[in-house]
Amino acid sequence: MNAPLHGPPLLARINWYWTFQLAGWGALALFNSVYGGSSQLRIVVAIACWGSLGGLLLSHLWHGVLLRRGWVASGMRWTRVLPSLLLLAAIQTASVTAAFHVMYPPDVLRGLAWLPGALLFWFGVFLTWTVFYFTALSLRRAAHLEAETLRLQLHGREAELRALQAQVNPHFFFNSLNSVRALIFEDRDAAAHMIDQLAGLMRHALQSGQHATVPLAAELDAVRAYLAIEQIRFEERLRVSFAIEISAPTLEHVRVPPMAVQTLVENAVKYGVEASADGGDIRIAAQRSAGTGTLQIEVANTGQLRGASGSTGIGLRNARQRLQLACGERASLALRQEAGWIYATIDLPEPP
Secondary structure, three states, X not given: OOOOOOOOOHHHHOOHHHHHHHXXXXXXXXXXXXXXXXXXXXXHHHHHHHXXXXXXXXXXXXXXXXXXXXXXHHOOOHHHHHHHHHHHHHHHHHHHHHHHHHHOOOOOOOOOOOHHHHHHHXXXXXXXXXXXXXXXXXXXXXXXXXXXXXXXXXXXHHHHHHHHHHHHHHHHHHHHHHHHHHHHOOOHHHHHHHHHXXXXXXXXXXXXXXXXXXXXXXXHHHHHHHHHHHHHHHHHHEEEEEEEOOOHHHHHHOEEOOOHHHHHHHHHHHHHHOOOOOOEEEEEEEEEEOOOOEEEEEEEEEOOOOOOOOOOOHHHHHHHHHHHHHHOOOOEEEEEEEOOEEEEEEEEEOOO
8 A cells, every 4th residue: 555645734744732831941940041040050950850850840730720620611710720729839849849858958949048048939830831721722722723714715615616526517507408409309310419519518518517716718608508408599690709819728728617618608699699680690709808917708799798688697696706716806897889899808817
């Protein structure tokens, strides 16, 4: 069995609790060694290390108490934390005092004048440890909460995208079946060819329906199949031209929501060609937009931009929403009229 090529990230494999424990108590031992006096340095270092090892043990036991009693989940409450810190300081002071009596002559520590300072020092150490511990836990909870929020937002975006896509596909097939119905009594061979084209489109829709985006090349192939169906229906009334100025490799890497361009072409046929007794022209272009770092896909048709009777606007509205959800904020869909033509323009960020 081959070993996995990639394990968890390095930062995720580090045990940060013990890393900070060892670093913090080690730094305290160094501090006490440096400021503990230059006479009998070996004894000073030994006592400093003894104090840090005792502090490491006590802080780890304190960490277990916080977890077992649920004080971590409920947050820092001074009424129960402060007495515990006083107890820890007293135990630590007694431990270090015992080390002094063992390593130094008995008459070094005389009286009790040193005791309040020692208690205060170790109380401050354990208080600092506890504050840092609760702060680290709060930051970790905030990071987990942010990650969970982002995960829920992602699931929400995916669900919204699926719902919009489920609305678009029936809209497309309804239009295509209408075209087959209109032709089946006039030319059975042409109707059979149209059904073959429709079967190919259904295959594309079913396969692409499992993904948020599809390659632009596949989308343009589906558009050509759709226009071949409509060409049988409208004959010379439908005049189509393509101007694809993007290289084939780029077409494979550019991703668009399934049926996004298809929806724009459907609108061009329905409200441009079908609405005119003389038919109409449709131009489909794809090119790089100079200086903006985007790719531009444009579907243009002859006609007038006006509210169409009986139109719900689902196609164009969903195409815009799905484009934003699937391709990010830089993606856009704009509609404009100019010199007897209606232009629907998609701008997409260029793939890396």
